[in-house]
Amino acid sequence: ATVIRDVPHDADIMHDMEVFGPVIPVTSFETDEEAIALANDSAYGLGAAVFTQRIDLASKYARELEDGGVVINGSSYFRTFEMPFGGWKTSGIGNEGVSVTFDEMTKIKNVVLKGVL
Template identity: 55%
Template sequence: MVPIITFKTAEEAIEIANASKFGLSSCIFSADQKTCAKFACELEASGMVINGASFYRSFEQPFGGYKYSGIGTEGVMSTFDEMTHTKSIVLKNIL
């Protein structure tokens, strides 16, 4: 299902979209790169596809949402980050 809501300005469209308690994925269709960049930066969603369907996902891309759209991410690199811890070990004056 895709809701259709009218708006007058880009700011109003962003406000309407961000009012949702979900934020899994988003998309925008526009030939104006500045408009696309504005929406990509300001929408509260974990994924943004410009001029395409919102279900696009590359193998390396993490998948998960903002707000009520999940409790984390999945995907090769995000799973690696979830399952490991980084530790720095500094050796000084070791012969």
């Protein structure tokens, strides 16, 4: 993997590019709230990785990151066949997986008949 350090937040790779390669742009932050805001300031949200030994922080990041999946203490997206998979925002075109594919490919419509029978 290629690690690029001290990347300014306004660099395209930090928020406007969806990188499909072993490239890791790194920037610094002062608070957890700032880190979450920086991570969410993107048009994309396929997946995220969070490294911490604190379960409270892991839970906070998992809840607040705007991504289709979050891996705690891992660098690749882990999923079993039964788990749903899909990105948020402009990442992907929906969700897939045993539990969500039917719903994703179905359009629901209500039809109300009054005074026709």
